[in-house]
Amino acid sequence: MNDPVLKIIRDLVVRQPAPHSGECSVPDPMAMLVEEMHRRHGTSIAAILVYGSYLRGQRDTLLDFYVLLEDFTQMPKRWHGYSVRILAPNVYNIVVGEHPNQARAKYAALSVAQFERAMTGQFHSYFWARFAQPCALVYTKNSLVEQQVLLALRSAVYTFCMRVLPLMQGSFTSFEFWRTGLMRTYGCELRAESIQQAEKLTANNAEYFARLTQAMAPELGVDLISEGVYQSNTTDEAHSRALRSWSIRRIQGKLISIGRLLKAVSTFENSLEYLLWKIERHSGIYIQPSPRQLRYPLIFAWPLLWRLYRSGAFK
Numbered sequence: 346m347n348d349p350v351l352k353i354i355r356d357l358v359v360r361q362p363a364p365h366s367g368e369c370s371v372p373d374p375m376a377m378l379v380e381e382m383h384r385r386h387g388t389s390i391a392a393i394l395v396y397g398s399y400l401r402g403q404r405d406t407l408l409d410f411y412v413l414l415e416d417f418t419q420m421p422k423r424w425h426g427y428s429v430r431i432l433a434p435n436v437y438n439i440v441v442g443e444h445p446n447q448a449r450a451k452y453a454a455l456s457v458a459q460f461e462r463a464m465t466g467q468f469h470s471y472f473w474a475r476f477a478q479p480c481a482l483v484y485t486k487n488s489l490v491e492q493q494v495l496l497a498l499r500s501a502v503y504t505f506c507m508r509v510l511p512l513m514q515g516s517f518t519s520f521e522f523w524r525t526g527l528m529r530t531y532g533c534e535l536r537a538e539s540i541q542q543a544e545k546l547t548a549n550n551a552e553y554f555a556r557l558t559q560a561m562a563p564e565l566g567v568d569l570i571s572e573g574v575y576q577s578n579t580t581d582e583a584h585s586r587a588l589r590s591w592s593i594r595r596i597q598g599k600l601i602s603i604g605r606l607l608k609a610v611s612t613f614e615n616s617l618e619y620l621l622w623k624i625e626r627h628s629g630i631y632i633q634p635s636p637r638q639l640r641y642p643l644i645f646a647w648p649l650l651w652r653l654y655r656s657g658a659f660k
Contacts, residue, residue, distance in 0.1 A: 349560040351499050357553060358394075358482045358498060359491070374448030375408065377441045379484055382412055382452060385437075387419045391457045391490045396480035407438075410452035413460050413494065415486075420454075421612075428608055432601075433459050436609045451613070457493060464500035468590075469597055470508070474530035477505035479550055506561050511587030513577040516570060519558035523547045529591050533598035535606070535659055539628075610643045617642040630656050 379393055390412060397409035411434070417426030421437070429435045434453035441448050455463075463472035476498050485491040509526035517525075527543035547554065555573065562569055568576045579587075610616045617639055625631040632653060638646045653659065 348499070350502060350557065350564075351495060353553075353556050353560055354498050354502065355495055357479055358495065374442070374446070375483060377448045378408060378410070378439055378450045381439050381441045382410070385419070385421060386412065386414060386454070389414045389416050389419045390484070391415045391486050392482065392494050393452075393484040394476075394480045394494070395483050396475065396478070400479060400481060408448075408450035410450055410483075411460075411480075412452050412454045413457045413490075414454060415457060417456070425612060428612075429455055429459075432604055432608060433463070435612050436605075438613055438615070457490070461493065461497045461500070464497045465504055469594055469601060470505075470530040470533050471598065471601065473501040473504040473508075474527070474533075476501040478527075478546065479553055502557055502561065503564070506558075506565055508587075508590070510565055510567070510577065511579050511583045512591070514579050514581075514584055516574050516576050518573055518575070519555040520547055520551055522558060522575075523550075523554040529594075533591075533594045535599060535602035607643065615639075617646050624653060624659055628657070628659065632656075 375395065382393060383390060392413040394411040394413070395408060396411065399408045417429060420426045420429075420435075425435055433455040435455070436451060436453050438451045439449065460472070464476065465473075467473065480498070482491065482494060485494065505526055506522075509522060509529070512525055512529070513522060524544050524547040527546055528540055531538070531540045531543045558575070559569070562575060566578065568578075570576045606620075617634055621631060621634065630653060632649055634646065634649055638649055
């Protein structure tokens with residue numbers, strides 16, 4: 346493997362030989378969850394990735410997966426295949442096992458082709474910002490799919506860097522680079538987490554980001570002027586264009602987030618309960634929903650969400 350960026354990504358993402366030919370060798374509780382995803386989607390699953398706070402050692406949270414599909418023939422409901430084509434991904438939850446060995450997760454489903462396109466062709470940062478960050482490949486159907494996923498992740502890193510680089514003027518460190526980019530992407534979605542979470546993410550993955558930045562520097566056209574310090578050649582005009590682009594992403598992202606939230610209500614069981622739990626975990630703010638709001642969140646939960654927004658529970 347001659348590409349140093351791809352090698353860095355592969356060393357992190359493929360933590361053990363990726364299971365092929367339908368076999369999965371991940372440990373519990375992950376194995377229980379992966380088995381359930383296979384039960385739901387069968388042979389249409391091409392790959393499964395895990396990402397998010399669980400990889401950073403947190404255990405008071407649901408596991409977060411991305412399920413990449415070869416086709417939409419084995420979706421929970423037929424119309425789900427149409428909805429994911431319109432606005433990817435579809436989001437589902439899983440609960441397997443019995444207490445105290447119960448495992449919970451949520452997963453986002455989309456096709457491999459959609460995943461690949463999203464890493465390079467999308468203006469908004471929703472996909473490529475997520476997958477420029479660390480993740481782990483826990484299942485692949487075969488070695489060809491594994492290579493497809495790794496190349497898509499490499500594209501995510503490239504896209505992230507190219508969209509963030511014009512924001513940097515003068516000298517900068519890899520920490521400053523990734524913190525700037527992640528803070529921008531956090532501002533482009535409706536999130537319960539504080540934007541300062543981006544700084545924690547950068548600190549938690551500082552070594553990985555430093556290796557990526559050093560490997561990407563020749564491709565980006567930035568100069569290493571001292572150990573860990575780079576020089577940007579961004580002009581004032583390019584900087585202004587980048588600021589305008591990120592302002593548009595911010596507006597676009599809020600609208601897309603509302604659309605994804607509306608869609609998730611129809612695919613995610615107990616969606617309002619999960620949303621309120623996540624908001625409370627990140628902001629400390631909780632408002633008790635009524636039975637009617639829990640039963641019909643798409644119709645009756647809007648006043649509750651507005652109160653949470655006004656309280657600063659998410660932005």
